[in-house]
Structures are given as C-alpha cells and as structure tokens.
Amino acid sequence: MAYNNGEARTALLAAAVTLFRDRGYDNVSVAEIARAAGAYPNQVTYHFGGKEPLFIHAASHAVLRTARLAEQRTRGSATPEAHARGLVTYLLGPGAKTLTMYAEAMLAARRVPALQQIIVTTHAALYDAGERVMADTFTRTGWTVRASPGEITRGFWVAVLGLALEKAALGASFNEADADAVTLMLVRLNTGDLTPTDTPTDQEHP
Incomplete structure (x- = not known):
C-alpha cells in the first residue's frame, strides 16, 4: 500500500x-x-x-487514549467514590494490557534520555488532562473533596502506574483485590474518611 x-x-x-x-x-x-x-x-x-523507540511511542499513545476512554466511561458517576472505582476498574480491567505495556515502556525508556523524554511528556499530558477533567467534574457535580484536582490526579496516576510497574516487574496480572486497594486509598486520600479502627488516638492501648 x-x-x-x-x-x-x-x-x-x-x-x-x-x-x-x-x-x-x-x-x-x-x-x-x-x-x-x-x-x-x-x-x-x-x-x-527502530523497534524500541516505536514501542515507547506506541505505549505512550495507547495509555493516553485509554485514559480518555476511562474518563468518558465514568462521567456519569454519582459520587466521588463511584468515580474512583469506575476509573480504577476500567484501567485495571479493559485497560490492563495497555497499562502493562506502558509500565514496560517506562522501564525500558530509563536507559535512553531521548526515550525517557517521551515518557516525561506523556506523564505531563496524563496529569494535565486528568486535572482538567477533575476540575470540570467538581464544577459540574458540586462534589466537595479534601484534595485539589491536581493532587487527586497525581495521586491517582502514581498509585495506578506504581501498581502497573510492580505487576510488570513481577510478571503478574491485575486482580479485583488490586482495584479494591487502589480505590480505597484514593477515597481516603480525597475525602479524609476514616473507619472507627483507623481513627487516631492520643495513646496506644495494650
């Protein structure tokens, strides 16, 4: 052709x-x-x-597209908790192969400054797009959370990509427990919710 x-x-x-x-x-x-x-x-x-630079470009292109799809699918969420759960479930479900590919690209790119810059640019795009979406979501829904849109976005991607790096390094797959753990961490980070057993006390009990 x-x-x-x-x-x-x-x-x-x-x-x-x-x-x-x-x-x-x-x-x-x-x-x-x-x-x-x-x-x-x-x-x-x-x-x-060459093949490796193409891989880095492909993984970066794919993760940005997958992030957009996750955001579109969770636009109608009723609560911040449902929104966080929807994002995590999509990224660790239908988007899992893309996240794994991007995690492998991050590991590969660290050896070559020019390739590393592609990852840096992709991260910046993920953070910028996510922050805009979160700000729009808060304005549209009236939700009140403890953290700013930028803090939520950065915390979200640090958690999700950190998990993806771990799975890539171990050759393991995502599971429902992973989604539960990331969602719970994000909800507590953003809302400050604590269960009774998590409530801090002034002294330890024997």
Missing part, C-alpha cells in the same frame, strides 16, 4: 499499539508491524528510529 510519510507513520503506530499490547515487546518483530501496517520495515527506522 502506498502511503505518504504522515500516513505511514500513523499506520505503523496503530499496528504497533495492537501487536505490542496483545503479544508483548519480545514476541513482535518489526517485519510483522510493517506487514500489519501495509508498510515496509525500513519505514519503522525512518519514522521512529
């Missing part, structure tokens, strides 16, 4: 997202990506500089 330069880059990126997400970095070749995109293998080098 004949592409102009912009079309070839877009097609390669889309094919890479699907293949890397579904099969992992080590199980995908440049030739397979090019074939799926209807392009030539040397176009991967031309547009991205």
